[in-house]
Amino acid sequence: MTVDGAVDPPVDAALVVAVIACLEPRGGLVQVVVDLLHQVEAVVVVDDGSVGAADVFAALEAAGASVVHQPNAGIAAALNAGIDQARRGCAPELVLTLDQDSRPAHDYVERAVGTWREATRRGVAVAFVAAESYSGHRAPTDGVVHGLARAFDPMQSGWLVPVSTFDAVGALEEDLVIDGVDSEFTIRCRTLGLDPVVGPGCDLEHGQGERLPAVLLGHRVALAGQPLSWNRHPPVRVYYMARNGTLLTRRHLLAQPRWVLRRLGQETRAHLLRLAFSPDRALLARAIAAGWRDGLAGRTGRIAPALGRRLRG
Structure with a gap:
C-alpha cells in the first residue's frame, strides 16, 4: 500500500x-x-x-x-x-x-x-x-x-x-x-x-561492502588470534569518512568526549588497516589527508571537483 x-x-x-x-x-x-x-x-x-x-x-x-x-x-x-x-x-x-x-x-x-x-x-x-x-x-x-x-x-x-x-x-x-x-x-x-x-x-x-582479509607477504595477518580484515572503499568515499569524522570530532569533543574518542579510535584503526593492506594506499593516503584538512577547516558539502578527479586517479 x-x-x-x-x-x-x-x-x-x-x-x-x-x-x-x-x-x-x-x-x-x-x-x-x-x-x-x-x-x-x-x-x-x-x-x-x-x-x-x-x-x-x-x-x-x-x-x-x-x-x-x-x-x-x-x-x-x-x-x-x-x-x-x-x-x-x-x-x-x-x-x-x-x-x-x-x-x-x-x-x-x-x-x-x-x-x-x-x-x-x-x-x-x-x-x-x-x-x-x-x-x-x-x-x-x-x-x-x-x-x-x-x-x-x-x-x-x-x-x-x-x-x-x-x-x-x-x-x-x-x-x-x-x-x-x-x-x-x-x-x-x-x-x-x-x-x-x-x-x-x-x-x-x-551488505557490508567489499570486506577483504589482511594479507602480508602472502600470509593472513591475525591479532590476538583473530584474523584481521578490512573494508575496501574508493578513495572519494574514504575522503568523506575522514572529513566528516574530523568534523564530528571538532564539533562534539568537549560535549561528548568519551563517545567521540571511542569513535575516533575505531575510525583511526579502519584507516590504518586500509593504508597497510590496500593496493591503492597512496591514493587513500591522499584522500585521508585531504579529508582531515577539509574537516579541520570546517568544509562541508560535496567534494571539490578537482580533488575528486585526482582521487579517482
Whole structure:
C-alpha cells in the first residue's frame, strides 16, 4: 500500500512507515518491499539520482511502494525526502530507515516497536531503536539505560525513529553528503538527552561492502588470534569518512568526549588497516589527508571537483 493510500491502523497499533534510500537499485529490492509491507503500513523508496533503473522503480511501485525521484544529493537528503513524504502521506508515529542492501528479519518491526514501548514505559527518552545485529554480527553497545542496551554508533539502516525525535533534533545533516550522517544524528540525540536503544532480536541482513582479509607477504595477518580484515572503499568515499569524522570530532569533543574518542579510535584503526593492506594506499593516503584538512577547516558539502578527479586517479 502506498503512503497516499494508507489506512488507519488499529487504535492499539503503532503506525510505521519504512523509508528506503537507493541509487541504481537491483531487482532484489522489490522482494524486500513486498516483505516489508507485511510489517509496516507503507514503504517510501527514494531514488537518489539513478539513471538506469527505471524497470526496478516501476516494479517497486507495482509492489506497493511510493517512489520519490530526486537528483543525486546523498544519503541524508534522500532519507529526509522520504521522511517528509511519509509524514505528509499518513502521519506515522514511527519511521523505519533502511538502505537498499538491507533486509530486516520478518519480525524486525514488531520487536523494534515492542522495544520502543518498553523503553518508554521504563522512562527512557528514546532517540530511536537500532538493530541488535547486522548480518549476524552484534552491534557495539554503550552501557545500559533502565535495563536496556544503549547503542553506541549504529548505522542508520534499521533505525526505528519516533517522529517526535525528528521534531526535537531536526533532520539528518545533508551537507555531510555520505558517511558520518548516522553518527552526527546519534550524537545530536545524545546531546539532547535522547538515548538510542538496541532492539533485542532485531536482526538485519546488510551488505557490508567489499570486506577483504589482511594479507602480508602472502600470509593472513591475525591479532590476538583473530584474523584481521578490512573494508575496501574508493578513495572519494574514504575522503568523506575522514572529513566528516574530523568534523564530528571538532564539533562534539568537549560535549561528548568519551563517545567521540571511542569513535575516533575505531575510525583511526579502519584507516590504518586500509593504508597497510590496500593496493591503492597512496591514493587513500591522499584522500585521508585531504579529508582531515577539509574537516579541520570546517568544509562541508560535496567534494571539490578537482580533488575528486585526482582521487579517482
